[in-house]
Amino acid sequence: MNILITGVSAGFGKAIATDLVEQGHTIIGTGRRQHKLDELKTKLGDNFIPLCFDISDISATKTALQSLPADLLNNLDVLINNAGLALGLDSADKADITDWQTMINTNTLGLVNITREILPVMVAKNDGFVINISSIAGNYPYFGGNVYGATKAFVTQFSLNLRADLVGKNVRVTNIEPGLCGGTEFSNVRFHGDDERAKKVYENVDYITPQDIANMVSWLISQPKHININRLEVMPTAQTFAGLTVHKG
Template identity: 50%
Template sequence: MKTMTYANNAPHKPATVLITGATGGFGGAFARRFAAIGSKLVLAGRKADRLKALRDELNTEVHTIEVDVRDRTAIEQAFGTLPAGFDEVETLINNAGLALGTDPAQKADLDDWETMIDTNDKGLVFCTRALLPGMIERGRGHVVNIGSTAGSYPYPGGNVYCASKAFVKQFSLSLRADLQGTGVRVTNVEPGMVETDFSLVRFKGDAEKAGKVYADTTPLTPDDVAEAVFWAATLPPHFNVNRLEIMPTTQAFGPLAIHRTK
Protein backbone atom coordinates (compact mmCIF):
# COMPACT_ATOMS: atom_id res chain seq x y z
CA MET A 1 0.00 0.00 0.00
CA LYS A 2 1.31 3.45 -0.90
CA THR A 3 0.20 6.75 0.60
CA MET A 4 0.14 9.79 -1.66
CA THR A 5 1.33 13.23 -0.60
CA TYR A 6 -0.08 16.48 -1.95
CA ALA A 7 0.44 20.20 -1.67
CA ASN A 8 -1.64 21.26 1.32
CA ASN A 9 -3.88 23.76 -0.40
CA ALA A 10 -4.11 22.37 -3.93
CA PRO A 11 -7.71 21.85 -5.09
CA HIS A 12 -8.42 18.31 -6.14
CA LYS A 13 -9.96 17.08 -9.39
CA PRO A 14 -11.19 13.48 -9.11
CA ALA A 15 -9.99 11.70 -12.23
CA THR A 16 -12.79 9.12 -12.32
CA VAL A 17 -16.10 9.36 -10.48
CA LEU A 18 -18.58 6.48 -10.18
CA ILE A 19 -22.17 7.48 -9.41
CA THR A 20 -24.88 5.00 -8.46
CA GLY A 21 -28.51 5.91 -8.95
CA ALA A 22 -27.29 8.02 -11.86
CA THR A 23 -30.67 8.24 -13.58
CA GLY A 24 -32.39 10.07 -10.71
CA GLY A 25 -32.45 13.78 -9.94
CA PHE A 26 -29.41 13.72 -7.67
CA GLY A 27 -27.46 11.42 -9.96
CA GLY A 28 -27.91 13.62 -12.99
CA ALA A 29 -26.93 16.73 -11.04
CA PHE A 30 -23.79 15.04 -9.70
CA ALA A 31 -22.82 13.84 -13.18
CA ARG A 32 -23.20 17.31 -14.71
CA ARG A 33 -21.19 18.94 -11.91
CA PHE A 34 -18.20 16.61 -12.26
CA ALA A 35 -18.41 16.53 -16.05
CA ALA A 36 -17.96 20.31 -15.99
CA ILE A 37 -14.40 19.87 -14.68
CA GLY A 38 -13.59 16.98 -17.01
CA SER A 39 -13.76 14.06 -14.60
CA LYS A 40 -14.37 10.73 -16.30
CA LEU A 41 -17.69 9.26 -15.20
CA VAL A 42 -18.99 5.78 -14.55
CA LEU A 43 -22.77 6.03 -14.37
CA ALA A 44 -24.67 3.13 -12.81
CA GLY A 45 -28.44 2.85 -12.88
CA ARG A 46 -31.38 0.60 -13.66
CA LYS A 47 -32.77 2.43 -16.71
CA ALA A 48 -30.75 2.01 -19.89
CA ASP A 49 -32.57 4.72 -21.83
CA ARG A 50 -31.96 7.34 -19.15
CA LEU A 51 -28.31 6.32 -18.84
CA LYS A 52 -27.87 6.75 -22.58
CA ALA A 53 -29.60 10.13 -22.59
CA LEU A 54 -27.40 11.39 -19.75
CA ARG A 55 -24.25 10.03 -21.38
CA ASP A 56 -25.11 11.77 -24.66
CA GLU A 57 -25.69 15.04 -22.84
CA LEU A 58 -22.35 15.14 -21.04
CA ASN A 59 -19.19 16.57 -22.51
CA THR A 60 -16.76 14.13 -20.94
CA GLU A 61 -15.77 10.46 -21.14
CA VAL A 62 -18.59 8.28 -19.80
CA HIS A 63 -19.02 4.56 -19.18
CA THR A 64 -22.53 3.37 -18.29
CA ILE A 65 -23.59 0.30 -16.33
CA GLU A 66 -27.18 -0.93 -16.29
CA VAL A 67 -27.37 -2.58 -12.88
CA ASP A 68 -29.45 -2.80 -9.72
CA VAL A 69 -27.32 -2.14 -6.63
CA ARG A 70 -29.32 -4.77 -4.74
CA ASP A 71 -27.78 -7.48 -6.93
CA ARG A 72 -24.50 -8.29 -5.19
CA THR A 73 -23.22 -10.62 -7.92
CA ALA A 74 -23.99 -8.11 -10.67
CA ILE A 75 -22.26 -5.30 -8.77
CA GLU A 76 -19.16 -7.39 -8.14
CA GLN A 77 -19.03 -8.36 -11.82
CA ALA A 78 -19.64 -4.87 -13.20
CA PHE A 79 -17.35 -3.01 -10.82
CA GLY A 80 -14.66 -5.67 -11.08
CA THR A 81 -14.48 -5.53 -14.88
CA LEU A 82 -14.52 -1.81 -15.62
CA PRO A 83 -12.83 -1.00 -18.94
CA ALA A 84 -9.36 0.50 -19.14
CA GLY A 85 -9.48 4.19 -18.48
CA PHE A 86 -12.39 3.82 -16.06
CA ASP A 87 -11.04 1.09 -13.82
CA GLU A 88 -9.30 3.32 -11.29
CA VAL A 89 -12.33 4.86 -9.61
CA GLU A 90 -11.18 7.67 -7.38
CA THR A 91 -14.52 8.92 -6.08
CA LEU A 92 -17.51 6.68 -5.42
CA ILE A 93 -20.81 8.47 -4.87
CA ASN A 94 -23.24 6.02 -3.26
CA ASN A 95 -26.40 7.78 -4.33
CA ALA A 96 -28.87 4.96 -5.11
CA GLY A 97 -31.64 4.98 -2.54
CA LEU A 98 -35.32 5.54 -1.93
CA ALA A 99 -38.15 5.86 0.56
CA LEU A 100 -41.41 3.92 0.29
CA GLY A 101 -44.54 4.77 2.22
CA THR A 102 -45.29 6.76 5.36
CA ASP A 103 -47.51 4.29 7.21
CA PRO A 104 -46.81 3.72 10.91
CA ALA A 105 -44.69 0.65 11.63
CA GLN A 106 -47.63 -1.54 12.62
CA LYS A 107 -49.27 -0.95 9.23
CA ALA A 108 -46.22 -0.69 6.99
CA ASP A 109 -45.65 -2.99 4.03
CA LEU A 110 -42.83 -5.44 4.77
CA ASP A 111 -41.92 -5.55 1.08
CA ASP A 112 -41.36 -1.79 1.21
CA TRP A 113 -39.18 -2.18 4.28
CA GLU A 114 -37.12 -4.88 2.62
CA THR A 115 -36.67 -2.83 -0.56
CA MET A 116 -35.39 0.17 1.43
CA ILE A 117 -32.95 -1.93 3.43
CA ASP A 118 -31.73 -3.78 0.33
CA THR A 119 -31.21 -0.56 -1.63
CA ASN A 120 -30.18 2.03 0.93
CA ASP A 121 -27.96 -0.22 3.03
CA LYS A 122 -27.04 -3.50 1.38
CA GLY A 123 -26.62 -1.95 -2.05
CA LEU A 124 -24.43 0.77 -0.60
CA VAL A 125 -22.13 -1.70 1.16
CA PHE A 126 -21.91 -3.94 -1.92
CA CYS A 127 -20.72 -1.00 -4.03
CA THR A 128 -18.32 0.26 -1.37
CA ARG A 129 -16.74 -3.13 -0.73
CA ALA A 130 -16.25 -3.73 -4.45
CA LEU A 131 -14.14 -0.59 -4.91
CA LEU A 132 -12.33 -0.15 -1.58
CA PRO A 133 -9.42 -2.56 -2.21
CA GLY A 134 -8.42 -0.69 -5.37
CA MET A 135 -8.58 2.67 -3.64
CA ILE A 136 -6.42 1.41 -0.80
CA GLU A 137 -3.90 -0.15 -3.18
CA ARG A 138 -3.56 3.15 -5.04
CA GLY A 139 -3.33 5.14 -1.80
CA ARG A 140 -6.13 7.51 -2.72
CA GLY A 141 -9.90 7.58 -3.03
CA HIS A 142 -13.10 9.00 -1.63
CA VAL A 143 -16.36 7.31 -0.68
CA VAL A 144 -19.20 9.85 -0.65
CA ASN A 145 -22.41 8.44 0.80
CA ILE A 146 -25.72 10.21 0.33
CA GLY A 147 -27.39 9.99 3.69
CA SER A 148 -30.23 12.12 5.01
CA THR A 149 -31.21 14.28 7.93
CA ALA A 150 -33.69 11.43 8.52
CA GLY A 151 -30.73 9.46 9.82
CA SER A 152 -30.50 11.88 12.75
CA TYR A 153 -34.03 13.20 13.20
CA PRO A 154 -36.80 10.56 13.03
CA TYR A 155 -40.38 11.43 12.19
CA PRO A 156 -43.72 9.59 12.24
CA GLY A 157 -43.95 7.19 9.32
CA GLY A 158 -40.21 7.33 8.69
CA ASN A 159 -39.49 4.06 10.57
CA VAL A 160 -37.29 1.95 8.26
CA TYR A 161 -36.31 4.83 5.95
CA CYS A 162 -34.95 6.78 8.92
CA ALA A 163 -33.24 3.66 10.25
CA SER A 164 -31.68 2.92 6.87
CA LYS A 165 -30.15 6.39 6.75
CA ALA A 166 -28.93 6.10 10.35
CA PHE A 167 -27.10 2.98 9.14
CA VAL A 168 -25.49 5.03 6.36
CA LYS A 169 -24.29 7.58 8.90
CA GLN A 170 -22.75 5.00 11.24
CA PHE A 171 -21.29 2.98 8.38
CA SER A 172 -19.63 6.13 7.04
CA LEU A 173 -18.11 6.99 10.41
CA SER A 174 -16.95 3.40 10.91
CA LEU A 175 -15.31 3.43 7.49
CA ARG A 176 -13.38 6.52 8.54
CA ALA A 177 -12.06 4.61 11.54
CA ASP A 178 -11.06 1.61 9.43
CA LEU A 179 -9.45 3.65 6.66
CA GLN A 180 -7.24 5.90 8.76
CA GLY A 181 -3.79 6.04 7.17
CA THR A 182 -4.85 4.62 3.80
CA GLY A 183 -5.31 7.93 1.99
CA VAL A 184 -8.99 7.10 1.38
CA ARG A 185 -11.55 9.68 2.49
CA VAL A 186 -15.17 9.13 3.55
CA THR A 187 -17.96 11.70 3.61
CA ASN A 188 -21.64 11.38 4.47
CA VAL A 189 -23.72 14.15 2.87
CA GLU A 190 -27.04 14.45 4.69
CA PRO A 191 -29.67 16.57 2.89
CA GLY A 192 -32.99 17.62 4.31
CA MET A 193 -35.89 18.52 2.05
CA VAL A 194 -34.96 18.48 -1.64
CA GLU A 195 -37.47 18.66 -4.46
CA THR A 196 -36.91 15.66 -6.75
CA ASP A 197 -38.98 12.61 -7.68
CA PHE A 198 -38.21 11.28 -4.16
CA SER A 199 -41.74 11.87 -2.90
CA LEU A 200 -43.32 10.65 -6.13
CA VAL A 201 -41.48 7.35 -5.61
CA ARG A 202 -42.37 7.31 -1.93
CA PHE A 203 -46.06 7.70 -2.70
CA LYS A 204 -45.85 5.26 -5.61
CA GLY A 205 -46.78 7.69 -8.34
CA ASP A 206 -49.37 9.75 -6.46
CA ALA A 207 -48.45 13.21 -7.81
CA GLU A 208 -50.97 15.01 -5.60
CA LYS A 209 -49.49 13.62 -2.40
CA ALA A 210 -45.95 14.22 -3.64
CA GLY A 211 -46.71 17.80 -4.56
CA LYS A 212 -48.02 18.60 -1.08
CA VAL A 213 -44.61 17.80 0.39
CA TYR A 214 -43.07 20.81 -1.39
CA ALA A 215 -46.10 23.12 -1.51
CA ASP A 216 -45.71 26.72 -0.30
CA THR A 217 -42.08 26.39 0.67
CA THR A 218 -38.63 26.59 -0.88
CA PRO A 219 -36.78 23.26 -0.72
CA LEU A 220 -33.25 22.57 -1.83
CA THR A 221 -32.63 21.50 -5.42
CA PRO A 222 -30.52 18.62 -6.77
CA ASP A 223 -27.99 21.21 -7.94
CA ASP A 224 -27.68 22.47 -4.35
CA VAL A 225 -26.85 18.97 -3.15
CA ALA A 226 -24.46 18.46 -6.05
CA GLU A 227 -22.59 21.59 -5.02
CA ALA A 228 -22.16 20.22 -1.50
CA VAL A 229 -20.88 16.88 -2.81
CA PHE A 230 -18.59 18.62 -5.29
CA TRP A 231 -17.15 20.84 -2.57
CA ALA A 232 -16.30 17.90 -0.33
CA ALA A 233 -14.84 15.86 -3.20
CA THR A 234 -12.62 18.61 -4.57
CA LEU A 235 -11.04 19.74 -1.33
CA PRO A 236 -7.31 19.00 -1.00
CA PRO A 237 -6.89 15.29 -0.18
CA HIS A 238 -5.57 15.99 3.33
CA PHE A 239 -8.99 17.51 4.19
CA ASN A 240 -11.81 15.07 5.04
CA VAL A 241 -15.41 16.17 5.60
CA ASN A 242 -16.87 13.51 7.89
CA ARG A 243 -20.50 14.63 7.79
CA LEU A 244 -22.17 17.45 5.93
CA GLU A 245 -25.76 18.15 6.99
CA ILE A 246 -27.68 20.57 4.77
CA MET A 247 -31.25 21.89 4.86
CA PRO A 248 -33.24 24.57 3.09
CA THR A 249 -33.57 27.75 5.13
CA THR A 250 -37.30 27.08 5.38
CA GLN A 251 -36.75 23.78 7.21
CA ALA A 252 -35.77 23.33 10.86
CA PHE A 253 -36.22 20.92 13.75
CA GLY A 254 -39.65 20.16 15.18
CA PRO A 255 -40.56 19.92 18.86
CA LEU A 256 -40.62 16.54 20.54
CA ALA A 257 -44.04 14.93 20.28
CA ILE A 258 -46.08 14.63 23.45
CA HIS A 259 -49.26 12.60 23.72
CA ARG A 260 -51.88 14.20 25.96
CA THR A 261 -54.98 12.49 27.29
CA LYS A 262 -57.07 15.64 26.86
Protein backbone atom coordinates in the same frame (compact mmCIF):
# COMPACT_ATOMS: atom_id res chain seq x y z
CA MET B 1 -10.69 12.37 -11.84
CA ASN B 2 -12.40 9.02 -12.41
CA ILE B 3 -15.64 9.08 -10.44
CA LEU B 4 -18.26 6.36 -9.91
CA ILE B 5 -21.76 7.59 -9.04
CA THR B 6 -24.65 5.28 -8.19
CA GLY B 7 -28.22 6.22 -9.04
CA VAL B 8 -27.59 8.75 -11.83
CA SER B 9 -30.97 8.29 -13.54
CA ALA B 10 -32.55 11.30 -11.81
CA GLY B 11 -32.32 13.78 -8.94
CA PHE B 12 -29.04 14.20 -7.09
CA GLY B 13 -27.16 11.63 -9.15
CA LYS B 14 -28.09 13.20 -12.47
CA ALA B 15 -27.18 16.71 -11.29
CA ILE B 16 -23.87 15.55 -9.81
CA ALA B 17 -22.93 13.59 -12.94
CA THR B 18 -23.80 16.51 -15.22
CA ASP B 19 -21.74 19.00 -13.22
CA LEU B 20 -18.71 16.75 -12.90
CA VAL B 21 -18.61 15.84 -16.59
CA GLU B 22 -18.79 19.54 -17.43
CA GLN B 23 -15.81 20.05 -15.11
CA GLY B 24 -13.79 17.53 -17.13
CA HIS B 25 -14.06 14.44 -14.97
CA THR B 26 -14.76 10.93 -16.26
CA ILE B 27 -18.00 9.64 -14.77
CA ILE B 28 -19.16 6.05 -14.45
CA GLY B 29 -22.87 6.26 -13.73
CA THR B 30 -25.03 3.40 -12.49
CA GLY B 31 -28.79 2.98 -12.64
CA ARG B 32 -31.52 0.42 -13.24
CA ARG B 33 -33.23 2.21 -16.15
CA GLN B 34 -31.31 1.75 -19.38
CA HIS B 35 -33.29 4.38 -21.27
CA LYS B 36 -32.44 7.02 -18.66
CA LEU B 37 -28.77 6.08 -18.85
CA ASP B 38 -28.92 6.27 -22.65
CA GLU B 39 -30.38 9.78 -22.42
CA LEU B 40 -27.55 10.88 -20.14
CA LYS B 41 -24.97 9.30 -22.44
CA THR B 42 -26.37 11.29 -25.37
CA LYS B 43 -26.30 14.48 -23.31
CA LEU B 44 -22.91 14.09 -21.62
CA GLY B 45 -20.87 12.30 -24.29
CA ASP B 46 -17.72 10.21 -24.09
CA ASN B 47 -16.80 11.17 -20.53
CA PHE B 48 -19.95 9.46 -19.25
CA ILE B 49 -19.85 5.67 -19.01
CA PRO B 50 -23.23 4.07 -18.16
CA LEU B 51 -23.61 0.83 -16.21
CA CYS B 52 -27.12 -0.63 -15.96
CA PHE B 53 -27.61 -2.95 -12.98
CA ASP B 54 -29.25 -3.22 -9.55
CA ILE B 55 -26.73 -2.45 -6.80
CA SER B 56 -28.64 -4.63 -4.33
CA ASP B 57 -27.61 -7.65 -6.43
CA ILE B 58 -24.01 -8.45 -5.46
CA SER B 59 -23.46 -10.71 -8.46
CA ALA B 60 -24.73 -8.05 -10.88
CA THR B 61 -22.57 -5.46 -9.11
CA LYS B 62 -19.42 -7.55 -9.52
CA THR B 63 -20.20 -8.31 -13.17
CA ALA B 64 -20.87 -4.68 -14.03
CA LEU B 65 -17.69 -3.42 -12.39
CA GLN B 66 -15.60 -6.15 -14.02
CA SER B 67 -16.90 -5.01 -17.41
CA LEU B 68 -14.98 -1.75 -17.01
CA PRO B 69 -11.50 -1.40 -18.51
CA ALA B 70 -8.94 -2.47 -15.90
CA ASP B 71 -7.03 0.81 -16.09
CA LEU B 72 -10.23 2.70 -15.30
CA LEU B 73 -11.46 0.38 -12.54
CA ASN B 74 -8.06 0.35 -10.85
CA ASN B 75 -7.77 4.12 -10.95
CA LEU B 76 -11.06 5.23 -9.43
CA ASP B 77 -10.63 8.42 -7.44
CA VAL B 78 -14.12 8.96 -6.01
CA LEU B 79 -17.12 6.76 -5.18
CA ILE B 80 -20.41 8.61 -4.65
CA ASN B 81 -23.01 6.34 -3.07
CA ASN B 82 -26.15 8.17 -4.08
CA ALA B 83 -28.62 5.42 -5.02
CA GLY B 84 -31.44 5.07 -2.53
CA LEU B 85 -35.18 5.47 -2.04
CA ALA B 86 -38.02 5.84 0.41
CA LEU B 87 -41.24 3.87 0.09
CA GLY B 88 -44.42 4.64 2.00
CA LEU B 89 -45.15 6.91 4.93
CA ASP B 90 -47.42 4.65 6.97
CA SER B 91 -46.83 4.00 10.64
CA ALA B 92 -44.75 0.92 11.41
CA ASP B 93 -47.77 -1.20 12.34
CA LYS B 94 -49.36 -0.55 8.94
CA ALA B 95 -46.33 -0.41 6.65
CA ASP B 96 -45.86 -2.74 3.71
CA ILE B 97 -43.12 -5.24 4.54
CA THR B 98 -42.05 -5.41 0.89
CA ASP B 99 -41.44 -1.65 0.98
CA TRP B 100 -39.28 -2.14 4.05
CA GLN B 101 -37.31 -4.91 2.37
CA THR B 102 -36.75 -2.87 -0.79
CA MET B 103 -35.41 0.09 1.20
CA ILE B 104 -33.09 -2.15 3.20
CA ASN B 105 -31.84 -3.91 0.07
CA THR B 106 -31.12 -0.68 -1.81
CA ASN B 107 -30.16 1.84 0.87
CA THR B 108 -27.96 -0.42 2.98
CA LEU B 109 -27.13 -3.67 1.20
CA GLY B 110 -26.62 -2.00 -2.18
CA LEU B 111 -24.38 0.69 -0.71
CA VAL B 112 -22.35 -1.90 1.15
CA ASN B 113 -22.02 -4.11 -1.93
CA ILE B 114 -20.46 -1.48 -4.15
CA THR B 115 -18.37 0.07 -1.39
CA ARG B 116 -16.80 -3.28 -0.55
CA GLU B 117 -15.87 -3.78 -4.22
CA ILE B 118 -14.28 -0.35 -4.62
CA LEU B 119 -12.48 0.13 -1.30
CA PRO B 120 -9.64 -2.35 -2.01
CA VAL B 121 -8.88 -0.44 -5.22
CA MET B 122 -8.54 2.84 -3.32
CA VAL B 123 -6.53 1.30 -0.51
CA ALA B 124 -4.17 -0.35 -3.01
CA LYS B 125 -3.36 2.98 -4.62
CA ASN B 126 -3.33 4.76 -1.23
CA ASP B 127 -5.74 7.40 -2.45
CA GLY B 128 -9.50 7.78 -2.76
CA PHE B 129 -12.68 9.43 -1.59
CA VAL B 130 -16.03 7.89 -0.62
CA ILE B 131 -19.01 10.25 -0.47
CA ASN B 132 -22.19 8.75 0.96
CA ILE B 133 -25.59 10.40 0.58
CA SER B 134 -27.50 9.84 3.79
CA SER B 135 -30.36 11.96 5.19
CA ILE B 136 -31.45 13.90 8.24
CA ALA B 137 -33.96 11.04 8.56
CA GLY B 138 -31.04 9.06 9.98
CA ASN B 139 -30.56 11.70 12.68
CA TYR B 140 -34.08 12.80 13.61
CA PRO B 141 -37.12 10.49 13.66
CA TYR B 142 -40.39 11.57 12.09
CA PHE B 143 -43.80 9.96 11.72
CA GLY B 144 -43.69 7.28 9.03
CA GLY B 145 -39.90 7.42 8.72
CA ASN B 146 -39.43 4.05 10.46
CA VAL B 147 -37.31 1.80 8.19
CA TYR B 148 -36.25 4.58 5.80
CA GLY B 149 -34.79 6.51 8.74
CA ALA B 150 -33.14 3.37 10.04
CA THR B 151 -31.44 2.70 6.70
CA LYS B 152 -30.08 6.24 6.63
CA ALA B 153 -28.87 5.95 10.22
CA PHE B 154 -26.99 2.88 8.99
CA VAL B 155 -25.38 4.91 6.21
CA THR B 156 -24.35 7.63 8.64
CA GLN B 157 -22.83 5.19 11.13
CA PHE B 158 -21.21 3.13 8.35
CA SER B 159 -19.53 6.31 7.10
CA LEU B 160 -18.09 7.03 10.55
CA ASN B 161 -16.84 3.47 10.88
CA LEU B 162 -15.24 3.62 7.43
CA ARG B 163 -13.29 6.64 8.64
CA ALA B 164 -12.08 4.59 11.59
CA ASP B 165 -11.02 1.63 9.44
CA LEU B 166 -9.33 3.74 6.79
CA VAL B 167 -7.02 5.68 9.09
CA GLY B 168 -3.54 5.86 7.58
CA LYS B 169 -4.75 4.75 4.14
CA ASN B 170 -5.34 8.20 2.57
CA VAL B 171 -8.94 7.38 1.70
CA ARG B 172 -11.37 10.11 2.73
CA VAL B 173 -15.02 9.60 3.67
CA THR B 174 -17.77 12.22 3.82
CA ASN B 175 -21.42 11.71 4.73
CA ILE B 176 -23.91 14.22 3.26
CA GLU B 177 -27.17 14.40 5.24
CA PRO B 178 -29.80 16.46 3.37
CA GLY B 179 -33.17 17.57 4.65
CA LEU B 180 -36.18 18.43 2.48
CA CYS B 181 -35.14 18.27 -1.17
CA GLY B 182 -37.40 18.95 -4.14
CA GLY B 183 -36.92 18.60 -7.87
CA THR B 184 -36.31 14.86 -7.58
CA GLU B 185 -38.37 11.67 -7.86
CA PHE B 186 -38.05 11.04 -4.12
CA SER B 187 -41.64 11.73 -3.04
CA ASN B 188 -43.13 10.39 -6.29
CA VAL B 189 -41.41 7.08 -5.51
CA ARG B 190 -42.30 7.25 -1.81
CA PHE B 191 -45.99 7.65 -2.66
CA HIS B 192 -45.91 4.98 -5.38
CA GLY B 193 -46.52 7.35 -8.29
CA ASP B 194 -49.09 9.61 -6.62
CA ASP B 195 -47.72 12.80 -8.18
CA GLU B 196 -50.34 15.08 -6.65
CA ARG B 197 -49.53 13.91 -3.14
CA ALA B 198 -45.83 14.25 -3.88
CA LYS B 199 -46.31 17.80 -5.16
CA LYS B 200 -47.97 18.88 -1.91
CA VAL B 201 -44.82 18.02 0.07
CA TYR B 202 -42.97 20.92 -1.56
CA GLU B 203 -45.72 23.53 -1.83
CA ASN B 204 -44.69 27.00 -0.60
CA VAL B 205 -41.26 25.78 0.58
CA ASP B 206 -37.91 27.01 -0.72
CA TYR B 207 -36.42 23.51 -0.62
CA ILE B 208 -32.95 22.12 -1.32
CA THR B 209 -32.43 21.28 -5.00
CA PRO B 210 -30.32 18.62 -6.73
CA GLN B 211 -28.06 21.43 -7.92
CA ASP B 212 -27.42 22.45 -4.32
CA ILE B 213 -26.20 18.93 -3.53
CA ALA B 214 -24.13 18.82 -6.73
CA ASN B 215 -22.47 22.08 -5.68
CA MET B 216 -21.54 20.51 -2.34
CA VAL B 217 -20.03 17.48 -4.03
CA SER B 218 -17.98 19.69 -6.35
CA TRP B 219 -16.72 21.60 -3.31
CA LEU B 220 -15.86 18.42 -1.44
CA ILE B 221 -13.73 16.92 -4.18
CA SER B 222 -11.94 20.23 -4.66
CA GLN B 223 -10.63 20.23 -1.09
CA PRO B 224 -6.96 19.44 -0.43
CA LYS B 225 -6.33 15.77 0.25
CA HIS B 226 -5.16 16.42 3.80
CA ILE B 227 -8.67 17.63 4.70
CA ASN B 228 -11.56 15.27 5.46
CA ILE B 229 -15.04 16.71 5.90
CA ASN B 230 -16.68 14.09 8.10
CA ARG B 231 -20.31 15.16 7.80
CA LEU B 232 -22.42 17.76 6.05
CA GLU B 233 -25.91 18.09 7.49
CA VAL B 234 -27.98 20.50 5.43
CA MET B 235 -31.61 21.64 5.62
CA PRO B 236 -33.59 24.33 3.87
CA THR B 237 -33.84 27.43 6.05
CA ALA B 238 -37.58 26.75 6.21
CA GLN B 239 -37.05 23.36 7.89
CA THR B 240 -36.04 22.53 11.46
CA PHE B 241 -35.68 19.47 13.66
CA ALA B 242 -37.48 21.15 16.58
CA GLY B 243 -40.88 20.09 17.87
CA LEU B 244 -41.10 17.06 20.15
CA THR B 245 -44.61 15.59 20.29
CA VAL B 246 -46.47 14.83 23.49
CA HIS B 247 -49.75 12.91 23.37
CA LYS B 248 -51.99 13.62 26.32
CA GLY B 249 -54.66 11.07 27.15
